[in-house]
Amino acid sequence: MKAFKKSITLMGLSGAFVAASAVAAYAAEAEAEGGGGGASALIPKMAEFIPAVLAFFIVFMVLSKFAWPAISDMLEKRADTIRESLEKAEAAKVEAERLLAEYKETMAEARKESATILAQAKQAAEATRTEATAKAQVEYDAMLTKAREAIVGEKNAAIAELQASVARISVAVAGKLIGSELSTEDHLKVVEKYVSEAGSINEN
Amino acid sequence: MEVLKKLPEEVDLLLRSLSTLNVNGQEYKPTEFVLSNYIFFMCVALTVLAIIMYVAVKNLKMVPDSKVSNAVESLAQFVRDDIAAGMIPHGSKKYFGFLATLFFFILTSNIIGLIPGCKPSTGTMGVTVALSTTVFAYFNYVGFKNQGFLGYLKSFVPHGVPLAVAPVIWVIEVFSSFLRIFTLAVRLFANMYAGHIILGIFAILTSLFIEPMIEHLSAGSVVGALPSIGWLALMTALYLLEVLVAFVQAYVFTLLSAVYIGAAAEAH
Structure with a gap:
């Protein structure tokens, strides 16, 4: 509104000056018209001057x-928006860089931690494996010993049984051959003695 | 050359068509207050300007999508930043409206004048003196308002001038200040007027050489019409130059007005 009033004041002042100019130009125009010649093109025509001034004022207003x-x-709003956007973009860039650095740091820590965990896991696995192998070895040895003992036991039992069978058969055979029977107990004693001697010879 | 005999007559006709006439083509008389040809085209230019401004303002957006709006905004920004702010160190925003109106008024008039058959309203002294007088009134108003009556009158004499010669300098400076009305007006008028005369002469030469061929087609007349191609090429080049001149003159007039306003706005 203030600018509008100023413009009105300006219009008034300028109008006064322009009117004075118009009078001067009109006098010059009349003189040129009297004189004629090409110079008349340089003299402003009132029929153009006044409408042009009025038109300019109207357009200006x-x-x-x-x-x-x-x-x-x-224009100002756009410039402000662009400035703000640039500032925001700059802030976002700084924030993004900060986050990236933070992320990289976290990643490095995580890698380090994972490497430690992996090493520990390997170590634990190795220990478990070693322990399991040792345990298996012990069990294997125990089983082997047991099996060997069982075999020896079985073997001894078989030998003992064989010895007994041989004695019995020998007594029977000897009895038939000599016709006289020894008492069974005597025969067994003889045979056992003989077999044990034979067995000791075999062992040697 | 037979064809060139018609040239003076055609140039006379051209000059007559470029002088101020009544809009119906009759001779202009200072005593009659009728619509002249230039004022008619000024009205055309201002109507076009009004439409352009209406479209531009209606389509103003944060992200511009209208070519008209974009062009007007770019030119307005050019006036605001390069002309007003460049020449007026402090408070140039106050004078933006006046300078932008001046720039768009002159530019539209100049461009309309480039359309074949139209005339630039800035091609007559009546309009250019009206503009320069308005500028003169405006910068003096700014000077008196900003520096005070006596302060502004005193500002015509630069600092450091001996007191003995100060009155002479003052008179010379005031006189040169009044001369600005004339220099601004003549610069714009002469550029537009001369440009149109040259374009007109090349157009006449083009048509003079081609005329015999149109009237009577023969091998001789076809050969005789060949220079028309050259004249047409020259005219086209000058036409492009005139488009540039239309912008440059609007710029120069507005720039000088900004310089005068800037000088009047602050004591120096």
């Missing part, structure tokens, strides 16, 4: 009211 403030505001 209209554009000052409706166009220039809107365009000027939009």
Whole structure:
């Protein structure tokens, strides 16, 4: 509104000056018209001067009211928006860089931690494996010993049984051969003695 | 050359068509207050300007999608930042409206004048003096308002001038300040007027050489019409130059007005 009043004041002042100029130009124009010649093109014609001044003022008033403030505001608003956007982008970039650094640091720590965990796991696995192998070896040895003992036991039992069978058969055979029977107990004693001697010979 | 005999007559006709006439083509008389040809085209230019401005303002957006709006905004920004802010160190925003109106008024008039059959309203002294007088009134108003009546009158004499010669300097400076009305007006008028005369002469030469061929087609007339191609090429080149001149003159007029306003706005 203030600018509008100023413009009105300006219009008044300028109008006075322009009117004075018009009078001067009109006098010159009349003189040139009398003199004629090409120089008349340089003399402003009143029929052009006055409409042009009025037209300019009208255009100035209209554009000052409706166009220039809107365009000027939009230019400033856009410049502000661009500036703000750039500032925001800059801040976002700084934040992104900070986050990236943080992320890299976290990643490095995680890698380090995972490497430690992996090493520990390997170590634990190795220990478990060693322990399991040792345990298996012990069990194997125990089983082997047991098996050997069982075999020896079985073997001794078989030998003992064989010895007993041989004695019995020998007594029977000897009895039939000599016709006289020894008492069974005597025969067994003889045979056992003989077999044990034979067995000791075999062992040797 | 037979064809060139018609040239003076055609140039006279051209000059007559470029002088101020009544809009109906009759001779202009200072005593009659009728619509002249230049004022008619000024009205055309201002109507076009009004439409352009309406479209531009209506389509103003944060992200511009209208070519008209974009062009007007770019030119307005050019006036605001390069002309007003460049020449007026402090408070240039106050003068943006005046300078932008001046720039768009002159530019539209100049561009309309480039359309074949139209005339630039800036091609007559009546309009250019009206603009320069308005500028003169405006920068003096700014000077008196900003520096005070006596302060502004005193500012015509630069600092450091001996007191004895100060009155002479003052008179010379005031006189040169009044001369600005004339220099601004003549610069714009002469550029537009001369540009149109040259374009007109090349157009006349093009048509003069081609005329015999149109009237009577023969091998001789076809050969005789060949220079028309050269004249047409020259005219086209000059036409492009005139498009540039239309912008440059609007820029120069507005720039000088900004310089005068800037000088008047602050004591120096």
